[in-house]
Amino acid sequence: MASGPLETYSPSQTLERRHQQQKRKSFNEIDWARSDGRNFHQCRPAYLRTGATSSASGSAYAEFGSTKVIVSVFGPRESKKAMMYSDVGRLNCNVSYTTFSTSTRGQGSDNKDFSSMLQKALEGAIILETFPKTTVDIFALVLESAGGDLPIIISCASLALADAGIMMYDLVSAVSLSCFGKNLVIDPTSEEEACQDGSLMIAYMPIRNEVTQFTLTGEWSTAKINEAMELCLDACSKLSNILRSCLKENVLDFTD
Amino acid sequence: MVGLSAGEKQFMHGGIAQDLRSDGRQRLQFRPISIQTGVIPQANGSARVTLGATVVIASIKAELGKPAPLRPDKGKVVIFIDCSPTAGTMFEGRGGEELSSELSVGLQRCLLGGKSGAEAGAGIDLSSLVLAEGKICWDLYIDGLVISSDGNLLDALAAAIKVCRFIFLVRFEISSPWQVALSNTGIPKVSVIVEASAEDQLEVNVSDEEFLQFDTSGVPVIVTLTKVGRHYIADATSEEESQMSSAVSVSVNRHGRVCGLTKRGGAGLDPSVMLDMISVAKHASENLIAVLDSEIAAAEAAEDDGS
Numbered sequence A: 001m002a003s004g005p006l007e008t009y010s011p012s013q014t015l016e017r018r019h020q021q022q023k024r025k026s027f028n029e030i031d032w033a034r035s036d037g038r039n040f041h042q043c044r045p046a047y048l049r050t051g052a053t054s055s056a057s058g059s060a061y062a063e064f065g066s067t068k069v070i071v072s073v074f075g076p077r078e079s080k081k082a083m084m085y086s087d088v089g090r091l092n093c094n095v096s097y098t099t100f101s102t103s104t105r106g107q108g109s110d111n112k113d114f115s116s117m118l119q120k121a122l123e124g125a126i127i128l129e130t131f132p133k134t135t136v137d138i139f140a141l142v143l144e145s146a147g148g149d150l151p152i153i154i155s156c157a158s159l160a161l162a163d164a165g166i167m168m169y170d171l172v173s174a175v176s177l178s179c180f181g182k183n184l185v186i187d188p189t190s191e192e193e194a195c196q197d198g199s200l201m202i203a204y205m206p207i208r209n210e211v212t213q214f215t216l217t218g219e220w221s222t223a224k225i226n227e228a229m230e231l232c233l234d235a236c237s238k239l240s241n242i243l244r245s246c247l248k249e250n251v252l253d254f255t256d
Numbered sequence B: 001m002v003g004l005s006a007g008e009k010q011f012m013h014g015g016i017a018q019d020l021r022s023d024g025r026q027r028l029q030f031r032p033i034s035i036q037t038g039v040i041p042q043a044n045g046s047a048r049v050t051l052g053a054t055v056v057i058a059s060i061k062a063e064l065g066k067p068a069p070l071r072p073d074k075g076k077v078v079i080f081i082d083c084s085p086t087a088g089t090m091f092e093g094r095g096g097e098e099l100s101s102e103l104s105v106g107l108q109r110c111l112l113g114g115k116s117g118a119e120a121g122a123g124i125d126l127s128s129l130v131l132a133e134g135k136i137c138w139d140l141y142i143d144g145l146v147i148s149s150d151g152n153l154l155d156a157l158a159a160a161i162k163v164c165r166f167i168f169l170v171r172f173e174i175s176s177p178w179q180v181a182l183s184n185t186g187i188p189k190v191s192v193i194v195e196a197s198a199e200d201q202l203e204v205n206v207s208d209e210e211f212l213q214f215d216t217s218g219v220p221v222i223v224t225l226t227k228v229g230r231h232y233i234a235d236a237t238s239e240e241e242s243q244m245s246s247a248v249s250v251s252v253n254r255h256g257r258v259c260g261l262t263k264r265g266g267a268g269l270d271p272s273v274m275l276d277m278i279s280v281a282k283h284a285s286e287n288l289i290a291v292l293d294s295e296i297a298a299a300e301a302a303e304d305d306g307s
Helices: A013-025 A112-123 A149-163 A190-194 A222-255 B006-017 B095-112 B153-163 B177-185 B190-196 B271-306
Strands: A046-050 A058-064 A067-078 A090-097 A134-144 A173-180 A183-186 A198-205 A210-220 B033-037 B045-051 B054-065 B076-083 B130-132 B136-148 B167-175 B203-214 B221-228 B231-234 B246-252 B258-264
Touching: A046 A149, A046 A222, A058 A149, A067 A149, A090 A112, A112 A134, A112 A149, A112 A210, A112 B095, A134 A149, A149 A173, A149 A198, A149 A222, A173 A190, A173 A210, A173 A222, A183 A222, A198 A222, A210 A222, A210 B271, A222 B271, B006 B221, B006 B231, B033 B153, B033 B271, B045 B153, B054 B153, B076 B095, B095 B136, B095 B153, B095 B221, B095 B246, B095 B258, B136 B153, B153 B221, B153 B246, B153 B271, B221 B271, B231 B271, B246 B271, B258 B271
Parallel strands: A090 A134, B076 B136
Antiparallel strands: A046 A058, A058 A067, A067 A134, A173 A183, A173 A198, A198 A210, A210 B258, B033 B045, B045 B054, B054 B136, B130 B136, B167 B203, B221 B231, B221 B246, B246 B258
């Protein structure tokens, strides 16, 4: 499906070079190649497009490697009657998987955990004061799950929000990272996620320099958290530029 | 949930800025913790933790089960947290569901995420729960109950799970004729084993006399730092939590390694503040672990006196 320009947002070469130097120093580093031929600090190519569905206020399609996600944004529209009065807007997020998204046929059910994570990642970026008494609905559908689902959903959703014209402080971009022994592997695939020792996910607003969501599993030392955060934040900034250029292209198409 | 007037809010913010909170604590000081173990006789391990006005109970039950097909060498741990309406009207009906699932997910991430796969435990060694690979394992059911809620539930629940250290698993023998035969021949024919185990032939002898103690002292503690205004505080009360912009829960084990982290609240945080909070949480966890250890020792001594 990806026919447009594929862009990558891998952390900068200087960072990488430094890590390679570190790598050379440590001899007990186990050498292994990633299944898709990337090196450890290389992200999958990102393909992003806005306006994936026509009935939504805003929508976006994202394809990172073989992970494919559609996000639609509806609203702001009147909150449900049962909800109490609120002088700031509400955000309602829903993440679901298609039955064919995984290698074994899934249930196609809602992912409550991801839904609440998505909400928390975006809440801090949206200027909720601009639409009191109303709700913005974000529906994310994972067409194909091949690792890094949540960060891709978050990035794609912030693009869809921008497409819908919802006021935001900044675009949110998210990147995950897996830890294998001493190695840090950015943007893991699902096979890599299945055997990781630890994981880290950051959702970040680069211009405001704020982390909106951060999760970490497994055992980590502080030095390693520092290194992993540095890598992720750099990748997030680059991904944010890709999101921005995607929006700009859209506007240019419109004016032509 | 908590209604505060403008004056009260200002008083709280001002107090936190001056390192003196409404209840006289400093910013990073915990409320007094008290622990009672073995509060539920039917459970394999249980504890009640009182942290100021927050009261939680954790119980661990072990049941025999079958390992998941994808992880035949690992036992299972299920964490479920219940927020009872007795703790407050906001937990009535479905009201407690959101908080319950948030706490369950937070604990799962902080206590179970770890070595080799998302299911593996940093604090709980899942492979020690397996009795016969692919056939029988212990399933640990960790249930938390919030009895009274006055903030910082996650830390209290993690502490309660940590002090449930008196889990006695019943030791038993597995007898199975074909398994003995196979081990004698020394040919590990997996296909045969699978065929043979289609009918569950394992006989389990559960002995009531011998027990195996499962140690949970390696389970990490969780320290939640809540950001109110420009400062962050440890062990927030629900009044303080109502004013939070965001909160970071860090789980730290005995060796000072970070075992998991979750962020709550929508507001963004500067990355450097985030790293600062992690190191402060690590420091605070040392004190918390020391307090819990001494409380456990006291509880053990009290039990010995009683018997």
